[in-house]
Amino acid sequence: MTAGGYLDHLQKFGVHLGLERIRALLKRLGEPQVTFQAVHVAGTNGKGSVCAYLSHILQAAGYRTGRYTSPHLLDWNERIWIGGAFISDGALQACLATVKTAAEHLPKSLGEPTQFEIVTAAAFLYFAQSAVEVAVVEVGLGGRLDATNVFEPPLASVITSVGLDHCEQLGSTLAAIAAEKAGILRSGCPLVCAPLSPEAMQVVTKKALALDVGITLAEPARAVAPGEAQWQGIRYRLPLAGGVQLQNSATALATCQVLRGRGLPIDETSIRAGFENTVWPGRYQRLGERLLLDGAHNEDGAVALRAYLDCLHPKASIRWIVGILESKDAQAVLRALLRPGDTFVAVPIPDARSHPPETLAFMAQTMGLSSIASASGFSEALRLGDTERLTVIAGSLYLAGAVLREWPRLQKR
Structure with a gap:
């Protein structure tokens, strides 16, 4: 069975948040997560972009850098990255085989490890085997009970945003969701936090005070020219589109500031080079002059996408092609995206x-x-309606991945 086939097979075990299984699994593997330093990134939106910026900046600064993110767009290899390259098929297969063997020796009382727990363990094992110095690790879901929450402590904790998403697992209020995100905080480990709503910020601040954690508030950068931004005297090119990147890039820069204080020299040349090299597909991605792809899958993401379009094309009506996961609040997403005069498929x-x-x-x-x-x-949707109108495909990163997978074939038609 291929690595992808094995991981797809594990999907039947669903999502079961908790740390007991992953800790037991990592113990069987020799505690690979203690061999590297980690920057642990949680948030409702923006954490993928922040992880991309940070990993490229750290690589440019000369550190052997790993990155673990989710979900993937095209294949599982994208989730595990070292020094600019995704894990190879062979290495992923080997790491999964080792993890699978370790999982088979866990006490039955723990239950079967989930898909996310298995791939998380494989990522940490690969980082250990590859002598990674620092890894940028994205939380999968929530934070407190997420399988990535095993660093004691990380170099820095990061919270990029708090919004209403995954409410079935995390709670139906901003305060409840903020408490889950704040679950990644560790005593003595500094927190970098983007500005949050008062309700969410109160929860995070209370948790930080209880753990004696210092908070660095990452105020957004400001645009100074098309595609360029400035934050605390540092001017840099913004490689990713959208106003949200003023905040995401600032969060990454504030984290670099904290990392310097933790003993990792990162100069401005490395910062600029890191930004220049950053790519993050499926987010405000142009596939053609009149075709845009974005994974906006919750209300906050949809609001940001609509604001970007209104700024770029203030009077244009949009042709939308939208697919939304069953677990998402489709009403909230559509309310944020759609305007009178738009068309919809x-x-x-x-x-x-x-x-x-x-x-x-x-x-x-x-x-x-x-x-x-x-x-x-x-x-089929691409052929419907006015093909000369600006078309935006949105609603899910899984849809974005499917589009990118098929796009080379569609272009040949």
Whole structure:
């Protein structure tokens, strides 16, 4: 069985938050997570971009750097990165085989390790085997009970944002979700935090005070020219699109500031080089002059995407192609995205549980749109409606991955 086949097979065990299994599994593997220093990044939105910036900056500064993120867009290898390269098929297969053997020796009372626990253990094992010095590790879900929350302590903890997402697992209020994100804090380990709502900030601050954790508040950078920003005297090129990157890049820079105080020299030349080299597909990604792809999958992400489009094309009506996972608040996403005069095509997300296109189309209709359709997939959706209009594919990173997988073939038509 291939690595992807094995990991897909594990999906049947679902999501079971908790640290007992992952700690037992890592112990069987010789505690690989203690062999490298970690920057642990939580947040509702923005954490992937922050991880991308930080990993490239640390690499440019001369550190052997690992990065662990989720989900992937095209294949599992994307989740595990060292020094600019994704893990090879052979190395991923070998690490998973080692983890699988260790998992088979865990007490049955712990239950079967989940898909995310297995791939997390494989990532940490690979980092240990590869003599990684520092790893940028993205929380998968929440923070407090996430499988990545095993560093005692990390070099720095980071919270990029707190919004309403994964409410079934994390709670239905900003305060409850903030408490889960703040679960990554460790005594004596500094926290870098983007500005949060008062409700969320109060929770995070209370947790930080209880643990004697210093908080560095990462105020957003300001745009100084197209594609350029400035933060505390540092001017740099912004490689990723959207106003949200003023905050995300500032969060990364504030983290670099903290890391300097923790003994990791990072100069401005490395910072600028790191930004220059950063790529992060599936986020405000141009596939053509009139085609944009974004993984906006929750209300905050949708609000940011719409603001970006309104700034870039203030009077344009948008042709939307949207697919949304069943577990997401589709009403909130569509309310943020859609405006009168837009057109809308709903699609399913391949190989995922998503809202039926007919359901999304009905929601769009109740929001006042008159040009509404559903399609069997995004390739069919691309052919529907006014192809000269700006088209935005959005609603899910899983949909973004499916589009990127098929895009080379579609271009040849």
